[in-house]
């Protein structure tokens with residue numbers, strides 16, 4: 544590996560993923576400040592070295608200093624790593640924008656599409672931030688459960704950005720022998736992959752909850768990939784990106800891994816719980832619940848059909864039983880398989 548970098552980094556959002564990425568950056572040699580919304584989380588990280596609310600049981604590196612003050616978090620930071628849920632990304636970035644260093648690089652690690660605007664998180668950041676930052680916007684995504692990264696399970700992700708030098712810097716800032724980072728110029732492809740896998744993981748959880756078997760799981764993943772790929776390409780993404788870590792990689796992980804919150808939501812829905820009951824039982828986010836609607840919004844605008852995501856919407860928002868949604872999918876008119884063209 545190349546010579547390690549030593550940077551000041553701010554991680555914005557101390558949920559499971561923000562805490563795990565703070566840990567990863569500390570292991571990679573960076574000096575890390577972690578912004579937490581909840582005073583209790585900042586206190587626990589600084590005093591106990593643990594985030595009991597979102598990442599219980601992980602001892603956090605002493606190089607991580609937590610704060611509730613956004614201005615303090617980003618002061619002096621060359622790398623600003625955004626890890627809030629996507630629905631508050633604009634609001635939090637807007638609050639910290641006046642305090643950003645002039646040469647700051649932004650790394651979005653949130654997986655979602657904004658409601659109404661239909662923007663990816665980097666597009667939201669372009670909307671919020673001064674032009675000087677636009678070439679320094681990147682998105683980091685891929686198959687990476689926070690709990691596993693924080694336990695140093697070997698992991699590979701992709702960081703995409705329009706400026707190769709910037710993507711390269713982010714790559715080296717995060718990389719260790721246990722965390723391999725690839726670069727890509729395809730920001731929109733990487734971001735669409737990360738957002739669309741969320742509702743697809745809910746669908747896959749439903750297949751698991753209905754105890755349908757491996758054939759059904761494989762079909763769901765593959766046809767889900769077709770939907771993801773069609774949408775990403777309609778938005779200017781590249782086919783190869785969707786067969787990479789931020790597309791297929793993350794889709795396989797969250798459709799098959801029990802650690803996925805989205806998959807768990809689908810499973811519990813199929814076992815008879817309502818979405819209100821499931822959401823009331825946890826403080827963690829399953830982006831797919833909101834993203835089902837936002838993904839369908841942008842799919843409609845792009846003229847792309849997404850039958851699986853549509854089926855998830857009918858279950859979550861229209862009360863259709865998961866078994867009936869599956870039957871609807873299986874009884875659609877018969878088609879040719881190619882997923883890189885616009886028909887489904």
Ligand SMILES: NC(=O)C1=CN([C@@H]2O[C@H](COP(=O)(O)OP(=O)(O)OC[C@H]3O[C@@H](n4cnc5c(N)ncnc54)[C@H](O)[C@@H]3O)[C@@H](O)[C@H]2O)C=CC1
Nearest residue numbers: 557558559560561580597627628631653654688689827828
């Ligand atoms: N957990 C994981 O394994 C991974 C998560 N992600 C993505 O990272 C993003 C953050 O997810 P997690 O860290 O898992 O969250 P989490 O579910 O562990 O925690 C929720 C987070 O949302 C924050 N939050 C809630 N309301 C807020 C508000 N009004 N303003 C600011 N922050 C607020 C909480 O403080 C907390 O940090 C999501 O987009 C998720 O899809 C991406 C890769 C892996």
Ligand SMILES: O=C(CO)COP(=O)(O)O
Nearest residue numbers: 685686687688803804805
């Ligand atoms: O994005 C993730 C892993 O790459 C986490 O997935 P969940 O949000 O479904 O837990």
